[in-house]
Amino acid sequence: MTCAVIIVAAGSGSRARRSSDKVAKQYVALGGKPVLSRTLETFLKNEQVDCIQVVIGPQDGQLYETAIAPLMSGPLAGLAKTKLQPPATGGETRQISVLKGLEAISGKKPQHVLIHDAARPFVTDDILSRCFLALQTHKACLVATPVTDTIKKVDDQGAIIETIDRSTLWSAQTPQAFDYSFIRHAHKRASDQGIHTFTDDAAVAEWMGETVHIVQGSPANRKLTSQDDLTMAETMIAASAPQPLTDIRVGTGYDVHAFDEGSAVIIGGISIPHSHKLKGHSDADVGLHAITDAILGAIADGDIGTHFPPTDPQWKGAASDLFLKDAVRRVKDRGGKISNIDLTIICEAPKIGPHRPEMRAAIADICDMSIDRISVKATTSEKLGFTGRKEGIAALATATVGLPELPD
Numbered sequence: 326m327t328c329a330v331i332i333v334a335a336g337s338g339s340r341a342r343r344s345s346d347k348v349a350k351q352y353v354a355l356g357g358k359p360v361l362s363r364t365l366e367t368f369l370k371n372e373q374v375d376c377i378q379v380v381i382g383p384q385d386g387q388l389y390e391t392a393i394a395p396l397m398s399g400p401l402a403g404l405a406k407t408k409l410q411p412p413a414t415g416g417e418t419r420q421i422s423v424l425k426g427l428e429a430i431s432g433k434k435p436q437h438v439l440i441h442d443a444a445r446p447f448v449t450d451d452i453l454s455r456c457f458l459a460l461q462t463h464k465a466c467l468v469a470t471p472v473t474d475t476i477k478k479v480d481d482q483g484a485i486i487e488t489i490d491r492s493t494l495w496s497a498q499t500p501q502a503f504d505y506s507f508i509r510h511a512h513k514r515a516s517d518q519g520i521h522t523f524t525d526d527a528a529v530a531e532w533m534g535e536t537v538h539i540v541q542g543s544p545a546n547r548k549l550t551s552q553d554d555l556t557m558a559e560t561m562i563a564a565s566a567p568q569p570l571t572d573i574r575v576g577t578g579y580d581v582h583a584f585d586e587g588s589a590v591i592i593g594g595i596s597i598p599h600s601h602k603l604k605g606h607s608d609a610d611v612g613l614h615a616i617t618d619a620i621l622g623a624i625a626d627g628d629i630g631t632h633f634p635p636t637d638p639q640w641k642g643a644a645s646d647l648f649l650k651d652a653v654r655r656v657k658d659r660g661g662k663i664s665n666i667d668l669t670i671i672c673e674a675p676k677i678g679p680h681r682p683e684m685r686a687a688i689a690d691i692c693d694m695s696i697d698r699i700s701v702k703a704t705t706s707e708k709l710g711f712t713g714r715k716e717g718i719a720a721l722a723t724a725t726v727g728l729p730e731l732p733d
């Protein structure tokens with residue numbers, strides 16, 4: 326056992342109670358998920374966390390079970406069953422609750438412990454990584470952010486006494502990260518001496534004379550204490566949720582390349598042995614060019630020549646998956662998704678049918694799509710026209726793209 330986590334969820338959260346849902350902030354649903362379950366997700370998914378001990382209020386057993394229910398049956402169920410310990414019951418103050426949590430995991434003999442507020446659901450893997458790094462060289466670490474507001478000292482009449490130099494001030498967040506034996510000993514000693522009112526664990530470590538090192542936090546890692554915090558958190562979650570792709574677009578692409586002397590043609594991302602090659606500035610992949618234009622057409626973002634001018638020497642001999650990948654990226658950059666691609670290749674020879682599975686797989690790979698969304702068809706032109714006279718190959722593609730609906 327190397328790293329345990331204590332999640333402090335024993336506070337009654339009276340400041341953040343909502344009139345509509347009379348529960349403490351860690352049990353309030355944000356974007357349809359309880360705050361506690363959001364907080365737990367980050368620690369469950371983190372590979373360096375071995376065990377998680379939640380400390381809850383004496384009356385909150387049912388609230389706790391309800392809050393973790395989605396975790397116990399969802400995709401994180403395996404991790405939850407392995408890492409999550411039965412909840413410990415907290416005490417009158419945060420300090421007492423943390424000690425109870427530390428004692429509950431003593432049998433696990435962790436080397437390190439992170440102590441985190443249940444009501445900080447926006448803690449990130451980056452913050453945890455910085456904690457683990459700091460623990461390699463320090464016994465006591467505190468996630469914090471520099472104070473950005475100007476700080477005033479005020480008397481009891483509301484008059485400013487002085488403006489405090491903020492350049493050395495930091496706002497404490499959690500996790501607070503420690504050598505487990507050290508912080509357990511420190512908490513136990515404070516408790517034995519009748520001190521129960523330290524408001525964070527760094528203060529307990531400081532009281533023991535240990536130097537506590539700062540780990541960079543983030544403004545988003547806020548503690549939800551007021552109704553305003555909950556409203557802001559709701560907005561943050563709504564803004565980060567994927568938008569439904571209701572703006573459905575269809576694009577078409579058409580391309581032709583003439584035969585030239587050679588021994589293989591490149592079509593649909595694969596090389597097919599043939600009596601000729603296709604002539605072109607790039608690798609002349611007529612199939613990928615048509616698909617690229619279909620995608621660009623769907624998002625109304627020019628065509629292949631706009632982004633990769635044939636006059637530009639840097640694209641001479643270029644593999645055409647580069648052009649297609651760029652079109653796919655343009656869709657992703659707009660928050661969209663390609664739903665399907667349908668490619669038709671028009672030629673008398675070579676025979677496309679035997680190469681269809683390999684071609685579909687290559688296109689799916691380039692576009693990062695599932696193969697069942699990629700269709701490749703082939704036809705001759707009954708010996709009519711330039712394709713019928715075997716002067717070259719034509720390709721026609723259709724792509725469907727979903728984009729998020731934007732206001733007009």
Ligand code: MG
Nearest residue numbers: 580581611614
């Ligand atoms: Mg072309």
